[in-house]
Amino acid sequence: MSKICSLCGSSSLKKFLDLGQQPLANKYPTQEQFADERFFPLEVYVCESCRNVQLGHMVPRALMFEDYYYLSSVNGGLVRHFEALAQELSETNFVVDVGSNDGVLLRPLKKLGVRALGVEPSINVSKLAQDEGLDTLCAFFDQDTARQILESHGPADVIVASSVFTHLDDPNAFIEAIDLLLADDGVLVIEVEYILNMIDQVQFERFYLDRIFYYSISSMQALFAGHGMVLTKIDPVAQHGGSLRFTIKRATAAAPAADIERLIAVELETLNTAALRDFGAKCTELVTALVEVLNGWKSEGRKVSGYGAPARLSTITNFGSIGTELLPFTVDDSPLKQGRFSPGQHVPIVTSTELDAYAPEILIVFAYEYIDDIRRKTGNAYTYMMPIPLIELTANTAI
Numbered sequence: 001m002s003k004i005c006s007l008c009g010s011s012s013l014k015k016f017l018d019l020g021q022q023p024l025a026n027k028y029p030t031q032e033q034f035a036d037e038r039f040f041p042l043e044v045y046v047c048e049s050c051r052n053v054q055l056g057h058m059v060p061r062a063l064m065f066e067d068y069y070y071l072s073s074v075n076g077g078l079v080r081h082f083e084a085l086a087q088e089l090s091e092t093n094f095v096v097d098v099g100s101n102d103g104v105l106l107r108p109l110k111k112l113g114v115r116a117l118g119v120e121p122s123i124n125v126s127k128l129a130q131d132e133g134l135d136t137l138c139a140f141f142d143q144d145t146a147r148q149i150l151e152s153h154g155p156a157d158v159i160v161a162s163s164v165f166t167h168l169d170d171p172n173a174f175i176e177a178i179d180l181l182l183a184d185d186g187v188l189v190i191e192v193e194y195i196l197n198m199i200d201q202v203q204f205e206r207f208y209l210d211r212i213f214y215y216s217i218s219s220m221q222a223l224f225a226g227h228g229m230v231l232t233k234i235d236p237v238a239q240h241g242g243s244l245r246f247t248i249k250r251a252t253a254a255a256p257a258a259d260i261e262r263l264i265a266v267e268l269e270t271l272n273t274a275a276l277r278d279f280g281a282k283c284t285e286l287v288t289a290l291v292e293v294l295n296g297w298k299s300e301g302r303k304v305s306g307y308g309a310p311a312r313l314s315t316i317t318n319f320g321s322i323g324t325e326l327l328p329f330t331v332d333d334s335p336l337k338q339g340r341f342s343p344g345q346h347v348p349i350v351t352s353t354e355l356d357a358y359a360p361e362i363l364i365v366f367a368y369e370y371i372d373d374i375r376r377k378t379g380n381a382y383t384y385m386m387p388i389p390l391i392e393l394t395a396n397t398a399i
């Protein structure tokens with residue numbers, strides 16, 4: 001059966017990357033749960049029509065999200081990012097934050113006196129925000145949820161969806177729900193990882209099963225055009241290793257950004273099937289190189305551990321079959337992950353006190369975008385390495 005682009009319906013999808021069988025990257029099992037882990041093929045395709053990049057296999061949503069271990073407020077960098085966004089929204093009458101996590105944006109909005117409502121599907125995470133007095137609806141954002149908010153709160157002047165768009169299995173349905181809730185002159189702010197940065201920086205570790213779509217300016221433009229909406233502004237965002245912030249309005253309320261055609265022309269130099277297949281080959285070379293170096297360090301008796309347990313830890317270790325013999329443990333600051341194991345390869349996730357006990361020489365920093373925070377927390381006492389490509393993270397390393 002030929003595959004079809006879920007954004008535009010074209011059947012001209014071409015595979016350019018195969019990361020093998022992978023577990024769900026955000027399910028951190030306990031030892032008792034090892035036997036229940038499920039694996040799925042992680043293959044990546046490009047649509048030659050709208051330049052959408054999507055996975056070949058869609059894991060049922062029901063298998064995800066009941067529990068979620070990522071707390072945005074644990075990361076100082078993200079907290080500052082959302083405080084700055086809240087400042088920009090300080091004059092807004094009513095903000096809806098879709099995928100509000102533990103209230104990382106709701107908190108500064110509340111301080112500024114902005115009326116805001118979060119929507120968060122994860123039960124345990126939304127409860128943290130509710131317990132803190134941050135108005136949060138525990139739900140998936142769909143048309144029913146949009147109607148419910150419309151009735152209880154009225155239309156939203158701004159809807160924010162940061163790091164949530166990439167997790168959707170049906171972006172068109174999501175936008176239909178946005179369409180219901182957004183005021184006529186309302187603003188939709190989407191922060192989403194930019195596929196071009198992932199390709200340019202050879203970040204295959206940012207593909208995982210929870211994320212079906214990887215967006216380009218081309219595919220976003222095509223997607224929103226189908227709903228009578230235009231991209232009015234495109235800004236780079238440093239968080240999540242190079243995202244874009246799309247400011248989107250109804251076509252009846254605003255004109256598209258002036259530089260959009262130029263930006264699309266640039267990205268087409270990379271988002272073509274030949275260039276993407278080169279990228280796929282390079283990914284295999286990089287993970288092979290990582291495994292060779294880890295084996296070399298092991299035989300030299302040099303001690304290594306990981307820092308951070310983001311989803312990409314799972315993609316990298318499962319693609320490279322890197323288990324505890326090469327990576328005895330990884331440190332993570334989220335109490336929800338500590339005491340659990342990495343998906344698939346079962347690397348223990350521990351607190352930073354383990355570093356003192358084990359005294360490794362080298363830290364493989366999986367949460368590398370937070371290297372400044374990590375360096376501060378760990379007293380700058382180690383050699384800090386980025387996993388892919390395996391290079392030392394110095395003060396000058398561009399991330």
Ligand SMILES: [Zn+2]
Pocket residue numbers: 005006007008009010047048049050051052
């Ligand atoms: Zn398409």
